[in-house]
Amino acid sequence: MNEILVLYYSRLGATAKMAQLIARGIESTADCQARLRTVPPVSTVCEAVESDIPDDGPTYVTLDDLRECAGLALGSPTRYGNMAAPLKYFIDSTSNLWLSGALVGKPAAVFTSTSSMHGGQETTQLTMMLPLLHHGMLLLGLPYTESELLTTTSGGTPYGPSHTAGADNKLPLTREEKHLCRALGKRLAETVRKLATG
Numbered sequence: 001m002n003e004i005l006v007l008y009y010s011r012l013g014a015t016a017k018m019a020q021l022i023a024r025g026i027e028s029t030a031d032c033q034a035r036l037r038t039v040p041p042v043s044t045v046c047e048a049v050e051s052d053i054p055d056d057g058p059t060y061v062t063l064d065d066l067r068e069c070a071g072l073a074l075g076s077p078t079r080y081g082n083m084a085a086p087l088k089y090f091i092d093s094t095s096n097l098w099l100s101g102a103l104v105g106k107p108a109a110v111f112t113s114t115s116s117m118h119g120g121q122e123t124t125q126l127t128m129m130l131p132l133l134h135h136g137m138l139l140l141g142l143p144y145t146e147s148e149l150l151t152t153t154s155g156g157t158p159y160g161p162s163h164t165a166g167a168d169n170k171l172p173l174t175r176e177e178k179h180l181c182r183a184l185g186k187r188l189a190e191t192v193r194k195l196a197t198g
């Protein structure tokens with residue numbers, strides 16, 4: 001079984017919904033299973049210690065989750081055109097994996113949610129890719145053969161799935177946004193499978 005890590009941070013739930021759809025896309029592919037993980041919020045109190053298991057939702061990610069995965073989907077709400085601090089905080093703890101090259105050659109993809117249509121989805125996606133490139137991962141986006149990229153009037157980009165959640169974060173994912181989440185999961189899983197079987 002090829003396990004693909006779907007690692008995300010979500011404060012209000014939009015990125016979490018996208019993660020679940022991406023996981024469905026992964027699991028629609030034979031021999032592929034999604035491992036959903038999240039990160040705790042960062043504390044303004046230095047080095048505060050949280051339990052490993054949150055009150056609800058997926059468990060917190062560990063470095064072993066990253067070491068063991070065959071691929072990675074990384075999701076974050078957009079914060080000022082960039083990924084959220086809790087996710088960046090975790091990524092900054094991965095230097096041992098970087099030193100040992102543990103992620104080199106593994107496929108990876110990114111996704112995000114914003115309030116506003118032009119609030120920085122692409123800048124978040126592109127900057128989320130940078131640490132993954134440093135790790136030697138193989139970045140995947142979405143091809144325009146997914147025609148929803150052309151018809152969407154909300155989220156969805158060639159750099160990965162995205163969602164426009166509105167000012168109060170209440171807009172549901174549109175049909176196109178949902179389709180592109182599942183398509184990304186499927187593409188990631190199919191790539192992992194192809195690499196595994198040579």
Ligand SMILES: Cc1cc2nc3c(=O)[nH]c(=O)nc-3n(C[C@H](O)[C@H](O)[C@H](O)COP(=O)(O)O)c2cc1C
Pocket residue numbers: 009010011012013014015016076077078079080081082113114115116117118119120165169
């Ligand atoms: C500190 C902060 C910064 C934000 N920056 C942006 C931004 O640059 N562009 C934008 O459109 N939305 C921005 N938002 C809104 C979130 O990206 C949006 O509500 C997102 O859908 C939340 O995802 P979640 O439901 O997974 O937490 C920001 C929210 C916060 C709290």
